Amino acid sequence: MGDVMGKEEQISAMLDGELSEQELAQVLASLDEGDLDAWHGYSMVGDLIRSSELAAFHDEPLLKRIEGALEQEVVVVAPQLKTVLKHRFFEAFVSIAAAGRASFAMAAVCFLAVLVYRVVPLVDGVGHGQSVAARSAQTVGAADLALWEEYLIAHHHHSVNGAIPSWSSMGRIDPRNLVMIGQVDEKPKEDSSASDWLNVWRDAPYDVSVVQQTQ
Amino acid sequence: MPPTKNDKDEDFALVQRVQTGDKKAFNLLVSKYHRRVGRLLARMLKNHEDIEEVVQESFIKAYRAIATFRGESAFYTWIYRIAINSAKNLLVQQVRRPSTPNELIDGDDETFEYQQALSTIDTPESLFQTKQIGAAVNEAIEALPEELRAAILMREVEGLSYDEIAQSMGCPVGTVRSRIFRAREAVAAHIKPLLDDSKVGKRW
Numbered sequence: 171m172g173d174v175m176g177k178e179e180q181i182s183a184m185l186d187g188e189l190s191e192q193e194l195a196q197v198l199a200s201l202d203e204g205d206l207d208a209w210h211g212y213s214m215v216g217d218l219i220r221s222s223e224l225a226a227f228h229d230e231p232l233l234k235r236i237e238g239a240l241e242q243e244v245v246v247v248a249p250q251l252k253t254v255l256k257h258r259f260f261e262a263f264v265s266i267a268a269a270g271r272a273s274f275a276m277a278a279v280c281f282l283a284v285l286v287y288r289v290v291p292l293v294d295g296v297g298h299g300q301s302v303a304a305r306s307a308q309t310v311g312a313a314d315l316a317l318w319e320e321y322l323i324a325h326h327h328h329s330v331n332g333a334i335p336s337w338s339s340m341g342r343i344d345p346r347n348l349v350m351i352g353q354v355d356e357k358p359k360e361d362s363s364a365s366d367w368l369n370v371w372r373d374a375p376y377d378v379s380v381v382q383q384t385q
Numbered sequence: 386m387p388p389t390k391n392d393k394d395e396d397f398a399l400v401q402r403v404q405t406g407d408k409k410a411f412n413l414l415v416s417k418y419h420r421r422v423g424r425l426l427a428r429m430l431k432n433h434e435d436i437e438e439v440v441q442e443s444f445i446k447a448y449r450a451i452a453t454f455r456g457e458s459a460f461y462t463w464i465y466r467i468a469i470n471s472a473k474n475l476l477v478q479q480v481r482r483p484s485t486p487n488e489l490i491d492g493d494d495e496t497f498e499y500q501q502a503l504s505t506i507d508t509p510e511s512l513f514q515t516k517q518i519g520a521a522v523n524e525a526i527e528a529l530p531e532e533l534r535a536a537i538l539m540r541e542v543e544g545l546s547y548d549e550i551a552q553s554m555g556c557p558v559g560t561v562r563s564r565i566f567r568a569r570e571a572v573a574a575h576i577k578p579l580l581d582d583s584k585v586g587k588r589w
Contacts, residue, residue, distance in 0.1 A: 182566040187395025222519025227423035248404035248452035
């Protein structure tokens with residue numbers, strides 16, 4: 171399309187969809203009445219070559235009416251519409267994500283509340299030993315306590331000593347050697363080697379040496 | 386799916402212009418297709434006013450929905466579908482609509498048939514004009530130099546692109562473009578007097 175074209179030749183090529191985007195923009199920007207007449211004429215020639223009966227359907231007043239009706243229409247701008255839709259989708263996504271975050275946060279709070287309700291009193295036995303023992307007797311079985319004990323010891327061991335400890339704290343505890351909070355005496359520890367890692371957190375409410383022997 | 390140019394959709398670039406807010410581009414499409422849409426509707430609707438109404442309604446509907454047109458089909462097939470659906474809707478409405486008292490009073494057989502005959506497209510006069518115009522177009526095509534005739538027929542009848550015509554004729558695309566343009570000018574000049582005398586083609 172590098173050849174120099176006259177305006178009417180451009181109109182002819184436009185009718186066939188053979189103008190480049192740039193040429194099309196230029197032609198449309200400079201359309202005058204003469205160009206429109208050329209467009210109507212060339213398109214009619216094409217119709218008449220295909221079928222002469224189409225001549226009967228050429229209707230100038232109708233074209234004027236449609237043109238007038240189109241002027242009343244809101245200008246269509248599809249790319250902006252897409253942008254708006256994308257923006258709205260993004261906003262909707264953000265709000266949904268925010269709602270999701272809120273839901274997740276609420277779920278996390280509930281989970282933590284249950285965890286605190288179930289676990290913290292069990293390990294916070296110094297000041298509340300009796301109440302914990304009483305509650306555990308009502309709601310927590312010996313097996314549950316043993317599992318929680320096992321989990322917390324392992325957790326602290328991993329936190330302090332790293333993921334590859336010299337001995338596995340996750341090894342199963344022999345039920346016969348289970349140390350139950352309500353069963354042990356709350357005496358101060360004297361075994362410094364055992365309290366090295368437990369004291370990072372807080373003083374153990376029971377004699378941890380018994381626990382270590384079970385490993 | 387991003388918009389893609391259908392191989393046979395020569396109007397895709399114009400549609401894209403409309404989608405960017407160019408109403409002038411849509412008016413060109415109306416001018417190009419209103420005759421074909423009118424003929425299509427004349428096979429479904431008998432009343433001339435109904436045909437005009439549905440032609441207008443179809444193009445307005447198309448304009449309103451142009452943002453959703455993605456070029457997966459040619460524009461003319463899209464506007465045809467809109468026109469057919471609009472005509473069907475009108476026919477359904479007409480079946481449901483009860484006759485008005487005036488229609489019943491004026492609706493004796495003789496008067497009714499006469500009004501119907503006046504309102505249809507295929508009047509004897511229009512049929513005669515159509516025949517005359519058809520003959521003039523054929524004369525004009527016959528009078529064209531061979532390369533111009535071949536180029537315009539390959540374009541308008543076969544629907545080939547400029548590239549395809551250039552390959553077929555063994556010439557550059559620019560030459561094809563020029564030949565088609567000159568052929569159109571020659572045919573238009575030949576039939577213009579006929580169209581000026583008739584009720585059609587007043588714009589040129």
